[in-house]
Amino acid sequence: xxxxxxxxxxDLLAITWIRRIYELVNRIVLESFGSSRFLTxxxxxxxxxxxxxxxxxxxxxxxxxxxxxxxDRLSHVELRRNIHRLEKGLIMRPRRxxxxxxxxTETIEFYEDAVAQxxxxxxxxxxxxxxxxxxxxxxxxxxxxxxxxTVEAARERFDSAHFIGEFSGKIPHVxxxxxDIEFDALxxxxxxxxxxxxxxxKPVPRELFDKALLIARQAPTACNRLPYEFRIFDxxxxxxRVSSIPFGAAGYGDNIPSIVVVVGKLESYFSxxxxxxxxxxxxLAAMQFILGLExxxxxxxxxxxxxxxxxxxxxxxxxxxxxxxxxxxxxxxGYADPEGQVPYSQKKELDTFRRFN
Numbered sequence: 525x526x527x528x529x530x531x532x533x534x535d536l537l538a539i540t541w542i543r544r545i546y547e548l549v550n551r552i553v554l555e556s557f558g559s560s561r562f563l564t565x566x567x568x569x570x571x572x573x574x575x576x577x578x579x580x581x582x583x584x585x586x587x588x589x590x591x592x593x594x595x596d597r598l599s600h601v602e603l604r605r606n607i608h609r610l611e612k613g614l615i616m617r618p619r620r621x622x623x624x625x626x627x628x629t630e631t632i633e634f635y636e637d638a639v640a641q642x643x644x645x646x647x648x649x650x651x652x653x654x655x656x657x658x659x660x661x662x663x664x665x666x667x668x669x670x671x672x673x674t675v676e677a678a679r680e681r682f683d684s685a686h687f688i689g690e691f692s693g694k695i696p697h698v699x700x701x702x703x704d705i706e707f708d709a710l711x712x713x714x715x716x717x718x719x720x721x722x723x724x725x726k727p728v729p730r731e732l733f734d735k736a737l738l739i740a741r742q743a744p745t746a747c748n749r750l751p752y753e754f755r756i757f758d759x760x761x762x763x764x765r766v767s768s769i770p771f772g773a774a775g776y777g778d779n780i781p782s783i784v785v786v787v788g789k790l791e792s793y794f795s796x797x798x799x800x801x802x803x804x805x806x807x808l809a810a811m812q813f814i815l816g817l818e819x820x821x822x823x824x825x826x827x828x829x830x831x832x833x834x835x836x837x838x839x840x841x842x843x844x845x846x847x848x849x850x851x852x853x854x855x856x857x858g859y860a861d862p863e864g865q866v867p868y869s870q871k872k873e874l875d876t877f878r879r880f881n
Contacts, residue, residue: 573833576833577831577833577836578799578831578850580847581790581847581849581850582790582796582799582848584790584846584847584848585789585790585791585793585799585848586790586793586794586795586796587848588790588791588846588848589601589602589792589793589794590794592791593637596648596649597641597648597649598648598649598650599649599650599653599750600634600637600638600649600653601749601751601791601792602634602794603634603635603637603638603653603657604653604657604747604748604749604750605747605748605749606627606630606631606634607631607656607657607660607661607748608747609624609627609631609747610624610628610631610660610661610664611660611696613664614660614663614664614695614696619667621668621669621671622668622669622671622672622675623668624675625672625675628664628674628675628678629674629677629678631661632661632678632682632685635657635658635682636681636685638654639654639685639686639687642654642687642688643686643688652694654687654689655689655692655694656694658687658689658691659691659692659693659694660694661682662682662691662695663695663696665678665679665682713815713818713819716818717814717818718823718866718867718869719824719825719826719866719867719869720823720824720825720856720858720860720861720864720866721776721779721825721856721864721866722779722860722861722863722864722865723780723781723823723856723858723859723860723861723864724781724858724859724860724861724862725779725781726781726858726859727758727781727782728781728822728857728858728859730756730758732820732822733754733756733782733784733857735816735820736813736814736816736817736822737754737813737816738816739812739813739815739816740754740809740810740812740813740816741809742812743805743811743812744805744808745801745805745808745809746798746801746804746805749792749793749801749805750805750809751788751789751790751792751793751801751802751805751806752786752787752788752789752802752805752806752809753786753787753789753849754784754786754787754809754813755784755785755786755787755843756782756783756784757782757783757785758781758782763780763782764777764778765842766785766839766842766843766854767780767783767827767854767856769835769838769839769842770827770828770829770830770835770854771828771830772828772829772854773856780856781857781859782856782858783827783854783855783856784813784854784855784856784857785839785843785851785854786809786810786851786852786854786855787843787849787850787851787852788803788805788806788849788850788851788852789848789849790802790848790849790850791846791848802852803850803852806852806853807852807853810826810852810853810855813855814826814855817857821859822857822858822859823857823858823859823860824855824857825855825856826854826855827853827855827856828853829852829854836851839851
């Protein structure tokens with residue numbers, strides 16, 4: 525017994541020294557190469573595998589953006605972007621008599637492609653997107669002064685596109701005050717929302733996922749692209765396979781009745797400057813999705829997804845993801861076990877993370 529205790533003590537001492545040496549080496553490297561951008565570039569030139577998947581994904585996404593422009597698609601992200609830019613121009617105060625002349629021709633080209641697809645195969649494209657694009661363009665040309673040759677040429681092409689449909693009013697409008705929820709009720713909801721890891725073993729009706737996703741899609745996104753997918757798994761075998769991949773579900777993965785993988789779509793962007801938008805937009809949607817679940821009696825927990833190549837490969841294979849698809853997070857969903865506990869999770873004080881000016 526004494527020898528066993530001595531061996532344990534030696535192992536713990538060895539682990540402590542290994543940790544200290546590891547931290548010392550890290551501090552030396554980081555202090556050295558993190559001291560200037562030039563040395564940082566050199567460090568990542570040598571250790572290029574660190575961000576290799578992200579770099580490849582961004583480049584592949586940009587490639588697919590341009591490839592997709594020649595394909596029939598349910599949603600035309602480039603059209604969505606430009607139509608939303610027009611919407612923002614329409615709400616400016618004061619609004620200029622002529623605006624968007626630098627991209628209106630491009631927008632009409634996108635619109636003509638969408639109209640051609642919609643007319644040849646209406647079911648191949650979202651009808652609501654097509655109607656929105658038509659209505660915003662119609663409003664744009666209605667209020668634009670007839671003084672600019674570029675805008676007038678675009679107007680003629682718009683009229684010649686012959687969209688089959690009527691004006692449906694999907695244009696900028698005064699904000700509606702629809703909710704009777706007050707601050708106290710919202711605060712109770714967000715305090716009710718806790719990261720639940722123990723669930724009752726019963727299925728979640730799929731219509732509840734759809735209801736929560738209707739809340740999620742209302743979250744703001746850059747130029748209204750909605751550059752994400754929510755991949756939902758509710759078959760037990762599939763749930764076990766997916767939940768076993770991330771580190772964050774260790775110890776309770778077998779208890780998860782359904783799991784959602786939030787996937788960012790880098791094919792939505794033509795420029796690397798927007799490479800982080802998928803994480804911002806997906807996270808905004810995910811939070812609204814989670815709160816929507818709470819109102820439906822469902823609980824959830826977000827499972828962190830690290831950029832770790834072995835796990836990335838496993839998830840890519842399991843979900844049949846493209847290289848330009850980036851997993852943002854996983855969300856376990858189910859009915860909370862009434863006997864299950866949640867961490868207290870003390871939050872930071874307001875003065876710690878809030879600054880004015």
